[in-house]
Amino acid sequence: MFHLSITQEQQSLIRQGKPLLWLNRQYQDSSSAPAKPDVLSIYEAEARLARFAPLLSQLFPELAVSDGIIESPLMPAPHLHQAITPMGARTLIKADHSLPVAGSIKARGGIHEVLCFAEQLALDHQALKDIHDDYQKLLQPEVRSLFGQYEIAVGSTGNLGLSIGIIGAALGFQATVHMSIDAKEWKKERLRKRGVKVIEHNADYGAAVAAGRAEADANPRSYFVDDENSPRLFMGYAVAALRLKAQLEEQQISVDSDHPLFVYLPAGVGGAPGGITFGLKAMFGEHVHCFFAEPVQAPCMLLGMAGRPSAEPVSVYEFDLTIDTEADGLAVGQASQWVCDAIRDQLAGVYTAEDAALYQHLLQLKRLENIEVEPSAAIGCLGPQMLNTPEARAWIRDHQLDEVMDKSTHLIWTTGGSFVPREEYQAFIDKAIRYI
Numbered sequence: 001m002f003h004l005s006i007t008q009e010q011q012s013l014i015r016q017g018k019p020l021l022w023l024n025r026q027y028q029d030s031s032s033a034p035a036k037p038d039v040l041s042i043y044e045a046e047a048r049l050a051r052f053a054p055l056l057s058q059l060f061p062e063l064a065v066s067d068g069i070i071e072s073p074l075m076p077a078p079h080l081h082q083a084i085t086p087m088g089a090r091t092l093i094k095a096d097h098s099l100p101v102a103g104s105i106k107a108r109g110g111i112h113e114v115l116c117f118a119e120q121l122a123l124d125h126q127a128l129k130d131i132h133d134d135y136q137k138l139l140q141p142e143v144r145s146l147f148g149q150y151e152i153a154v155g156s157t158g159n160l161g162l163s164i165g166i167i168g169a170a171l172g173f174q175a176t177v178h179m180s181i182d183a184k185e186w187k188k189e190r191l192r193k194r195g196v197k198v199i200e201h202n203a204d205y206g207a208a209v210a211a212g213r214a215e216a217d218a219n220p221r222s223y224f225v226d227d228e229n230s231p232r233l234f235m236g237y238a239v240a241a242l243r244l245k246a247q248l249e250e251q252q253i254s255v256d257s258d259h260p261l262f263v264y265l266p267a268g269v270g271g272a273p274g275g276i277t278f279g280l281k282a283m284f285g286e287h288v289h290c291f292f293a294e295p296v297q298a299p300c301m302l303l304g305m306a307g308r309p310s311a312e313p314v315s316v317y318e319f320d321l322t323i324d325t326e327a328d329g330l331a332v333g334q335a336s337q338w339v340c341d342a343i344r345d346q347l348a349g350v351y352t353a354e355d356a357a358l359y360q361h362l363l364q365l366k367r368l369e370n371i372e373v374e375p376s377a378a379i380g381c382l383g384p385q386m387l388n389t390p391e392a393r394a395w396i397r398d399h400q401l402d403e404v405m406d407k408s409t410h411l412i413w414t415t416g417g418s419f420v421p422r423e424e425y426q427a428f429i430d431k432a433i434r435y436i
């Protein structure tokens with residue numbers, strides 16, 4: 001029926017909402033990738049974030065310590081390593097759950113895209129002479145009133161809305177967030193308090209995006225951040241790879257043919273984990289192996305990556321799934337075609353997990369490493385165990401990695417959580433305890 005590179009047995013697991021590991025047959029086969037984005041764009045995004053850094057540290061006092069750079073720590077996770085990693089030298093956590101300003105991985109791409117728009121607008125209206133000008137000029141009342149004539153809009157399951165709404169409002173734009181039905185109430189409340197217009201849709205993420213896009217199209221002064229189709233978001237996310245490379249060097253952790261790096265990334269529509277994969281491949285080439293993780297009810301990137309190049313990704317609804325998951329950041333029914341094509345030959349595979357497993361790992365992260373995340377962000381913890389399955393072991397042999405597995409590094413990307421209100425987090429813990 002569909003042209004999917006997924007065995008019948010796996011298709012039946014998907015349909016039943018059961019977990020599985022899918023391995024990408026087009027991995028490291030560059031002929032399968034239609035048009036690759038330009039690696040130089042990653043450096044352009046990094047330079048843009050640096051230009052805006054002095055302004056950002058004025059707008060967000062929490063950025064004073066990092067001189068306006070939004071970054072998260074790379075943390076060793078020795079206890080988690082003991083508990084979950086059956087092979088490998090160490091387990092690390094890339095702590096985007098504590099990313100300042102937006103509290104999730106969406107701070108990377110979302111803020112970058114709004115800065116792209118603000119920069120262009122300021123240049124067009126001579127509010128900035130050129131890109132070497134002092135960006136703190138954008139705080140002046142004349143510039144804020146210019147920005148105030150424009151709207152920035154987005155469709156979101158919650159976290160992208162938070163990121164775009166917070167930066168948009170901080171710069172003086174009118175900000176409108178179209179929230180899907182999965183979005184948590186506290187995320188909407190937090191935005192409303194900042195003067196962001198929140199439009200609630202009684203429909204899924206794809207429908208919220210479509211409604212937002214249509215409304216923004218009708219308003220010439222509206223800029224729509226299109227999560228399904230955005231090189232600007234993607235490149236903002238990709239900057240994480242440059243930063244991670246520096247952090248690994250600082251901690252004297254090698255990534256080379258003797259020391260492969262495995263990275264486990266929660267995936268929704270694909271932009272955040274896709275941008276990071278693209279960036280990491282640019283940094284480490286064949287020595288890094290990225291796996292995406294999705295809820296069993298929303299394996300949209302799995303279906304997208306298993307489809308044909310330049311074809312519309314198959315939706316999870318075709319497999320009678322519901323997108324019903326507590327992992328609101330990952331509750332997406334159809335992947336971004338643009339992202340699938342950009343990383344067609346770069347993604348090693350995708351695994352899926354049940355919500356119960358996410359809660360177990362949410363609790364484990366708290367108990368073993370004192371890290372507090374939202375359910376979406378716990379899914380990466382299943383990565384190392386997934387590599388211990390027979391099909392993954394065969395994959396490791398096929399890629400001549402078995403001899404170096406004991407020297408490998410496993411990196412779990414925790415993508416959101418530090419903004420979760422206390423009572424909400426306690427409810428996650430209570431639920432996790434009930435699942436055990």
Ligand SMILES: *Cc1c(COP(=O)(O)O)cnc(C)c1O
Pocket residue numbers: 104105106159160266267268269270271272273274329330374376377415416
């Ligand atoms: C959005 C999100 C992701 C995935 O990012 P996509 O760009 O949608 O693939 C992962 N974790 C959290 C917490 C998120 O909010």
